[in-house]
Amino acid sequence: MSRREEIIAKAKALPQMPSVVQRIMAYLGKQDADVNELAKLIEYDPGLTVNVLRMANSALFGGCGQIATVRDALFRLGMKRVYQMVIATGIAPRAKGAVKGYGLAPGDLLRHSVAVATGAERLAQALALQAPPHTFTAGLLSNIGKTVLGEFLAVDAAPIMERAAQDTISFEQAERRYLGIDHAELGALLLEHWSLPPAIVLCVRWRLDPCSAPVHDLGLDLIHLGHVMATMSGIGGGEDGLFYGVCQESIERLEATPEAMAAAMEMLLGDLAELEPIFLQL
């Protein structure tokens, strides 16, 4: 078995998402899924309800403190938006621990992931674009492969980093040379294995290199630039630092300007201060 195959096999053996999240995902896969039934399923879990309401009421999601029930959230923000929040609450706890091998203290990786997600949303606003509903969740899940490699498989990133610096290549290229797989591909394989929507899997798979993606996707381009902004800002950054590429084609497709990026980076810090405590306590 190659190192790559061994890593994939071990990742797929990891426990799945909490059962309430799985139930909700399965329910939403039905043709006749209905808002009232979905509200009941969420309300069945008090912790999930509290977290969905806190998220829905944040400045980023637009509820602004006026959403009092899950039904309110579903009607005012839409079923897809709430569904994304449910997935987020199911997966975020996996990203909040330390990732020793990658030089990440507790909370760092989650902070970075929240910054990718909010950066993508804020950039869409700054460019007067409508971010697709999967954008936020895809951003939040974007580092799941790093959690698996650095925490569960105890991969040491130091020699990967050395290789990146020595060969002047990106960190994920160095991961591929050293491990046979990079954390973006591993994360996407895992999310696919957990039956997450293909749009989310696509963003996680190609967020570091959308120039190589098989298709163009607005959410993916936004997530890529969310990752660029979070990485440049050093939010929850590890030893891999800024050893990542920037896809100019994504910038051009979005018609992103330096001013819009700066505006999104300004907003990002406020969002992070509001959302981080919600995710850290999940």
Add this chain to the structure above:
Amino acid sequence: MNGRLIVGISDMKISQRPEDVLVTHSLGSCLGLAAYDPLARVGGLIHCLLPKASSAGVANPYMYVNVGVPAMIRQLVALGASKAHLAFKAAGCSRMIHIANQFDTGAQNLAMLEALFAKNNVALAAKDVGGSIPRTVALRMDTGTFVIRSQGKEWQI
């Protein structure tokens, strides 16, 4: 007791206590600028996210090089530092691979600092900037030593 004062992103701290160490973590393209007056034993550390405030009267001046750095200097002078004795050391301003110049915030942060200093006839005593490494920096208030840590290594400038 050794007091570690953490300077967050878009934040600034100053100190007169020799037992303090001002620390800022994980500088990416942000600018970390330390200032220390060895005679007055006053120092400060700022972590600026962006080069330039888009308008006057911003809520948080420390987010920007063009207004944050002068604000830090004013506070240091108010605490007894002299502009002639302040030593400035810069770190950070890293860049992502293949980033186009107009999106290279790190280079723009450094350029803004250098323009600001040139205009005010201030010299930068030392800098450790650029590349793609992350940097954590610390200013020791007892000696004015400026330490940089990255990827398991540590050095002074």
